[in-house]
Amino acid sequence: MNSQSKNKDIRLMAIFSVIVLTAPIWLEPLGASYPALLQKFAIFGIFAIGFNILFGLTGYLSFGHATFLGVGSYTAVWSFKLLSMNVIPGVIFGTILAGMLAVLIGYVSLRRSGIYFSILTLAFAQMSYNLAYSVLTPITNGETSLQLALDDPRIFDAARTASQGLPSTELFGLKMSGYPGFYFCAVVLIIAFYISMRIFRSPFGLKLRAIKSNQTRMKYIGFNTRPYLLWAFVISGMYAGLAGSLMAVTDPLAGAERMQWTASGEVVLMTILGGLGTLIGPIIGAGVIKYFENIFSAFNENVLHNIFSFLPDGLENVVVQVAGLFVGSGWHLTLGLLFMIVVIFLPGGIVEGIEKIRARFRRTSPASSSEKSE
Amino acid sequence: MSDFKKFNRREALKLGVAGAAFIGATPLFFNKDAWAAGFANDPGNSKSVILGFNVPQTGAYSEEGKDELRAYKLAVEHLNGGGDGGLMHTMKPMNLTGNGILGKKVEFVTGDTQTKAPAARDSAKRMIEKDGAIMVTGGSSSGVAIAVQGLCNEAKIMFMAGLTHSNDTTGKDKKRYGFRHFFNAYMSGQALAPILREEYGTDRRAYHLTADYSWGWTQEESIKNATEKLGWTTEIPVRTPLTQTDFSSYITQVINSEADVLVLNHYGKNMNDSLASAVQFGLRDKIAKTGKKWEVIVPLFSRKMAQGSGDDIKGILGSTNWNWSLPDDASKAFVKSFANKYGFPPSMAAHTCYVQTMLYADACERAGTFNPAGVIEALEGHKFDGMGNGPTEYRAEDHQCFKDVLVVRGNENPSTQFDLLKVVKVVPRAQVEYDASMFGGDLGPV
Numbered sequence: 057m058n059s060q061s062k063n064k065d066i067r068l069m070a071i072f073s074v075i076v077l078t079a080p081i082w083l084e085p086l087g088a089s090y091p092a093l094l095q096k097f098a099i100f101g102i103f104a105i106g107f108n109i110l111f112g113l114t115g116y117l118s119f120g121h122a123t124f125l126g127v128g129s130y131t132a133v134w135s136f137k138l139l140s141m142n143v144i145p146g147v148i149f150g151t152i153l154a155g156m157l158a159v160l161i162g163y164v165s166l167r168r169s170g171i172y173f174s175i176l177t178l179a180f181a182q183m184s185y186n187l188a189y190s191v192l193t194p195i196t197n198g199e200t201s202l203q204l205a206l207d208d209p210r211i212f213d214a215a216r217t218a219s220q221g222l223p224s225t226e227l228f229g230l231k232m233s234g235y236p237g238f239y240f241c242a243v244v245l246i247i248a249f250y251i252s253m254r255i256f257r258s259p260f261g262l263k264l265r266a267i268k269s270n271q272t273r274m275k276y277i278g279f280n281t282r283p284y285l286l287w288a289f290v291i292s293g294m295y296a297g298l299a300g301s302l303m304a305v306t307d308p309l310a311g312a313e314r315m316q317w318t319a320s321g322e323v324v325l326m327t328i329l330g331g332l333g334t335l336i337g338p339i340i341g342a343g344v345i346k347y348f349e350n351i352f353s354a355f356n357e358n359v360l361h362n363i364f365s366f367l368p369d370g371l372e373n374v375v376v377q378v379a380g381l382f383v384g385s386g387w388h389l390t391l392g393l394l395f396m397i398v399v400i401f402l403p404g405g406i407v408e409g410i411e412k413i414r415a416r417f418r419r420t421s422p423a424s425s426s427e428k429s430e
Numbered sequence: 431m432s433d434f435k436k437f438n439r440r441e442a443l444k445l446g447v448a449g450a451a452f453i454g455a456t457p458l459f460f461n462k463d464a465w466a467a468g469f470a471n472d473p474g475n476s477k478s479v480i481l482g483f484n485v486p487q488t489g490a491y492s493e494e495g496k497d498e499l500r501a502y503k504l505a506v507e508h509l510n511g512g513g514d515g516g517l518m519h520t521m522k523p524m525n526l527t528g529n530g531i532l533g534k535k536v537e538f539v540t541g542d543t544q545t546k547a548p549a550a551r552d553s554a555k556r557m558i559e560k561d562g563a564i565m566v567t568g569g570s571s572s573g574v575a576i577a578v579q580g581l582c583n584e585a586k587i588m589f590m591a592g593l594t595h596s597n598d599t600t601g602k603d604k605k606r607y608g609f610r611h612f613f614n615a616y617m618s619g620q621a622l623a624p625i626l627r628e629e630y631g632t633d634r635r636a637y638h639l640t641a642d643y644s645w646g647w648t649q650e651e652s653i654k655n656a657t658e659k660l661g662w663t664t665e666i667p668v669r670t671p672l673t674q675t676d677f678s679s680y681i682t683q684v685i686n687s688e689a690d691v692l693v694l695n696h697y698g699k700n701m702n703d704s705l706a707s708a709v710q711f712g713l714r715d716k717i718a719k720t721g722k723k724w725e726v727i728v729p730l731f732s733r734k735m736a737q738g739s740g741d742d743i744k745g746i747l748g749s750t751n752w753n754w755s756l757p758d759d760a761s762k763a764f765v766k767s768f769a770n771k772y773g774f775p776p777s778m779a780a781h782t783c784y785v786q787t788m789l790y791a792d793a794c795e796r797a798g799t800f801n802p803a804g805v806i807e808a809l810e811g812h813k814f815d816g817m818g819n820g821p822t823e824y825r826a827e828d829h830q831c832f833k834d835v836l837v838v839r840g841n842e843n844p845s846t847q848f849d850l851l852k853v854v855k856v857v858p859r860a861q862v863e864y865d866a867s868m869f870g871g872d873l874g875p876v
Contacts, residue, residue, distance in 0.1 A: 087560075090556065090559040090560040091555075091559055092552065092555035092556060092559050092560075093556070093560075096552075189642075189671060190642055190669065190671055193642070193669075198642050198643055199573055199641075199642055199643030199644075199671070199672050200547070200573040200576070200643040200644040201547040201548065201573065201577060203576075203577065203580060204580075206871075206872055206874075222580065222583070222584065222874065224584060233584070233585075234559070307548075307551055307555075307581075309547060309548065309551060309577060309580075311546065311547050311548045313546050313547075313548055313549070314548065350552070350556060353542065354539070354540075354541065354553075354556065356540060385487060385488065385542060
């Protein structure tokens, strides 16, 4: 059975990779196939996968994960400024530094569980946000955001990039904007997904799930749960740092907004919307939210008039008026409605919805489908 | 082991979807290069050309942003031959035909910068990568304008800055593809200084409350330098976050300080809030510890801000780029055309955005191409008149416009709800001019 499940995993990976790498094609009809948004899908996919390792497996809800995202971004931009425009050091340092910060925050926050843990992480996040926004202005450049400058040292490639204007991020000569940037993020997403899958399948993952279902019992059996929790926290922090550094790779600019509590809340929404504790759910959730944010918010009245032009004039105006509330700056309203529908009718997120639809076509035992929605 | 069962079913569906996608779309795969043309987003044979209007519709500067958007829409209407033509009657030299730009109809896409640099870059990226915008314009926060200018420069897309007042936009952070019509903080300082000496004397102590980002920093520095030359002294400036809405704790510190002039390096709603706090605490009626009456200065002033502050702004000195009450033909024509469409006079943010769009269109016509290389050449060193600011020049060295600056005062007896700022003095261009190398920076290559 073991080798059989291994084969399944390999096939799952292959299918996942194909879907991710062909995203520019199958997203074309949805109007979402342009590099900046594709990069976002991949990056927030990574962020959500990492968050799911903590929240989905252990049930510990962190409200401060944007901190690690921000730290990853700032570190990567500093690596571009000081060392080299090559993205590899930026990504590595961003991930490691976020991990180190996660050790600190996790060590303190994990002394409590439940709502107290959430509040502690939120407090840390708010602290880091304010540090980045005003106190640490020399390092973060505050509201103006940390950006590259012509006179940055860039000790490893100053000679190469001099006299060309502002350099762009690159992977051994390949520019990291546009489609190459997306493919880089996509490859990292696939690796991140693989690691997450290994964690889900491993005894370590099983212990994390055990913590979620009954931590007290686990302690009585003789497990010290805290090291496992701390590891889960650090790993998911590193995922967030990785996502943050990729944001800097595709656009070398880091602002404190990235660390605001709304950004932390967003990843919670993504995970729940997609399907908490499932492998693929968080990525779907991230995709849906980013799609709404970028495409729905750009709809204006002209677009709506085009869509509803088949209706008679008077009716068309009414429909456009009403629909106008839900697009453009009102996209949050649509997202809120969608979120409510999902939480009320599909507590297992979009993944549960997909399962339910498939269950209609195929006979499945009810037991296994309820398992999935967990 | 329900896990592997799950993948059994899931994978079948996925394999189908992925396979179909792969087979269906493989030939498209290598044709997706948007940059294949001679220059980025070349409209080629298309009948229309797309401009990207990237303004704050939410956040501290959203009021200004909305007015900018109105001006952009007006400009597009005029370029396409609609409306009354506005400044196309007064602009000199004028090469616009009312038939779009270079015979192509002007269309536009809009985006919300949220007054945040990353959001602004996201939305500019969408305009460039998805919508194919040939030029991006907008602003209202210098932090945002500088960030978007950098992005456009990298993508080799023209950026016509809207309202941005930081010295950095055309100083330290100037870019080859970025152009600014609006004046800057240094000019405000130079224009205000002589009037401050006349009004408040040479022995004053200033207390700066500064919005904590690029614009606030450079304005604080410019005003500090200009007033210290008059003999004023300055308290250690206090920086306030852009998102701040309650300034009462800051104002109590101001009242207890040794200073007697409060300089508000705040803009938009920020300034409304901080000034409201100052008035609530009775600052404007108090005698400072120095024995002089407290005075408030708002170096960058606009009618929109005055409107937001109501009676609080009466008597306060500041500087602006343009005001709707100016008596020249161009200003009158613009106010008329804007007010006809929207029912109220335009703000200075609206004015600068309208002018920028017209100047870009005119430069394309003169260059005979949308290619940024040609358009940049047409704009660099371009001298024009009849746009509401008198004779103006786009300096080639830093892409900054040089023109007269207005010193204004909050009107004590407004005749209408819009008659809020009174022009105290039109400061001639020569007095606010500076050497292009003063702020450093490098335009970089085309």
